[in-house]
Amino acid sequence: MQNKxxxxxxxxxISPSKIADAISKHQQQTEIGAHSIFLGQVRAxxxxxxxxKAIEYTAYNDMALTTASKIREELFAKYELTCMHIYHxxxxxxxxxISLFVFTSSKHRKAAIDACEELVERLKKEIPIWGKEIVxxxxxxxxxxx
Amino acid sequence: MQNKxxxxxxxxxISPSKIADAISKHQQQTEIGAHSIFLGQVRAxxxxxxxxKAIEYTAYNDMALTTASKIREELFAKYELTCMHIYHxxxxxxxxxISLFVFTSSKHRKAAIDACEELVERLKKEIPIWGKEIVxxxxxxxxxxx
Amino acid sequence: MSKIKIITFxxxxxxxxxxxxxxxxxxxxxxxMIYLIKQYPxxxxxxxxxxxxxxxxxxxxxxxxxxxxxxxxxxxxG
Amino acid sequence: MSKIKIITFxxxxxxxxxxxxxxxxxxxxxxxMIYLIKQYPxxxxxxxxxxxxxxxxxxxxxxxxxxxxxxxxxxxxG
Numbered sequence: 210m211q212n213k214x215x216x217x218x219x220x221x222x223i224s225p226s227k228i229a230d231a232i233s234k235h236q237q238q239t240e241i242g243a244h245s246i247f248l249g250q251v252r253a254x255x256x257x258x259x260x261x262k263a264i265e266y267t268a269y270n271d272m273a274l275t276t277a278s279k280i281r282e283e284l285f286a287k288y289e290l291t292c293m294h295i296y297h298x299x300x301x302x303x304x305x306x307i308s309l310f311v312f313t314s315s316k317h318r319k320a321a322i323d324a325c326e327e328l329v330e331r332l333k334k335e336i337p338i339w340g341k342e343i344v345x346x347x348x349x350x351x352x353x354x355x
Numbered sequence: 356m357q358n359k360x361x362x363x364x365x366x367x368x369i370s371p372s373k374i375a376d377a378i379s380k381h382q383q384q385t386e387i388g389a390h391s392i393f394l395g396q397v398r399a400x401x402x403x404x405x406x407x408k409a410i411e412y413t414a415y416n417d418m419a420l421t422t423a424s425k426i427r428e429e430l431f432a433k434y435e436l437t438c439m440h441i442y443h444x445x446x447x448x449x450x451x452x453i454s455l456f457v458f459t460s461s462k463h464r465k466a467a468i469d470a471c472e473e474l475v476e477r478l479k480k481e482i483p484i485w486g487k488e489i490v491x492x493x494x495x496x497x498x499x500x501x
Numbered sequence: 502m503s504k505i506k507i508i509t510f511x512x513x514x515x516x517x518x519x520x521x522x523x524x525x526x527x528x529x530x531x532x533x534m535i536y537l538i539k540q541y542p543x544x545x546x547x548x549x550x551x552x553x554x555x556x557x558x559x560x561x562x563x564x565x566x567x568x569x570x571x572x573x574x575x576x577x578x579g
Numbered sequence: 580m581s582k583i584k585i586i587t588f589x590x591x592x593x594x595x596x597x598x599x600x601x602x603x604x605x606x607x608x609x610x611x612m613i614y615l616i617k618q619y620p621x622x623x624x625x626x627x628x629x630x631x632x633x634x635x636x637x638x639x640x641x642x643x644x645x646x647x648x649x650x651x652x653x654x655x656x657g
Contacts, residue, residue: 225382229375232394236371236451239399239406246392248378249657252462253385260385266656269588269649272633297656305382309657316398318579322472329464329657337630337649338656339589351590352655395579412578415510415571418555443578455579464657475579483552483571484578485511497512498577 214278217295218268222306223248231294231312241291243318245325249309251302254342256350261342263303264352269337273297280331288324290315295328297338308340360424363441364414368452369394377440377458387437389464391471395455397448400488402496407488409449410498415483419443426477434470436461441474443484454486503566505533511574513549517541531561533570549574581644583611589652591627595619609639611648627652 219227228246235241253260277295284293291314298308311328315321333354340352365373374392381387399406423441430439437460444454457474461467479500486498508521517540527533530551538544552571553562564570586599595618605611608629616622630649631640642648 225375225378228378229371232371232374232453235396236453239397239450241396242398244392244394244396246390246394247464247468248390248392249464250381250387250390251385252388267588268656269586269630269633269651272630272649275633304385307378307382318393318395318475322393322475326468326472329468333657334654336656337588337651337654339652340655340657341589351593351652353653354655354657413510414578415508415552415555415573418552418571421555479579480576482578483510483573483576485574486577486579487511497515497574499575500577500579 214274215281217274217277217297218270218299219296220298220300222298222302222308223296223310225307227296228307228310231310235292235314238291238314240316241314242316243321244312244314245318245321247309247311247325247329248307250307251304253304256342256344256348259344259348261304261344263301263343264308264340265301265343265349266297266299266308266338266340268297268299268339273336273338276336277332280328280335284324284328288315288320289317290320290324293324293328295332297332297336301343360420361427363420363423363443364416364445365442366444367446368444368448368454369442369456371453373442374456377456381438381460384437384460386462387460388462389467390458390460391464391467393455393457393471393475394453396453397450399450402488402490402494405490405494407450407490409447409489410454410486411447411489411495412443412445412454412484412486414443414445414485419482419484422482423478426474426481430470430474434461434466435463436466436470439470439474441478443478443482447489503528503564503568505564506567506569507533507537507572508569509572513544513547513572513574516543516547527564529561529563530558530570533564547574581606581642581646583642584645584647585611585615585650586647587650591622591625591650591652594621594625605642607639607641608636608648611642625652
């Protein structure tokens, strides 16, 4: 199951109710003791006095999915995980909305926490996704991760 | 605001919809770029062939709240956080249900992730809460954190 | 004589079968522990920490009228 | 002559104004980059990595019929 290529993309923002659903689905798995979740939220950063209204995400889909799948496999091999889920928005996500949702579960807390952190770092570095910060109808800027 | 003693206790399990609500409430705060969440879920561990059905939590409430408040203050001083929320169940929480919900938010991911991890470690060590694992009507065991 | 309020939690409550009680004529935490172990011998091998007025103490601490002493077994929240 | 499919993303698409196109008669990625910079001089100072058939390459790589070369500006997901 870890080896199957899974879709990670969601059109538009990730809703809090989707996050609640993902948590609910794990309540049957009573060997899980810890969940670690990371959420990326679009910031209304200031750009020369104007505020970012939204980020528009695009991706190199095929490469993104194979890379995400490879990262999944490597983290399942490295940590004692029960589950791992990755969701990223494509398209328009307004400031304040969520564009990244990463979710790891394990028996004891350390595996879930460490895997979640490493997953976020690797996603940002290795997955071909681009965010264009929309400032106004005529002004936008390509974002660069730190 | 950080110095005020806040209640952290919830009677019974923490529902996924409460978590969704907490996330939703932060969507107006457009300076936030990252949320880190930790959830503790009750495990159906095996005890001499029988399974844990639930954990019943009790606390030394006054000391728990003043200790949580002190930890909050220290973490706000140490990390560049926008928000920090702590919820812990009291009473009966069945296997598969959530008994701990910790939520940190920051502009950049590192502060939220590091603070969330440190918060979980400190809560487990420093907050006077006890879990009694309920195995059957006549059998229960006091839990000890690792 | 000063009255000291004792409160207990978790496995300690089970061991001594008292959630809350008052002792009199005891001036510090070391004397209190000697007194309690005489009363409740099963406490002798109980892992616990002691809080006086909600602060965990690391050494013998003076007690006065209305001090609240809590007997705290190892925490297991989360 | 072998046909190489080029796809572009993010700021690279904006710079050269092409999302996808085909080039012919090019045998490796170094030759391809020289060709592209001639065609689209603004690429000369563009930060990018190159993927051949969805794998990022670190050095000059041979291209063959139907290779897919992607020009990838710095990632900014999350």
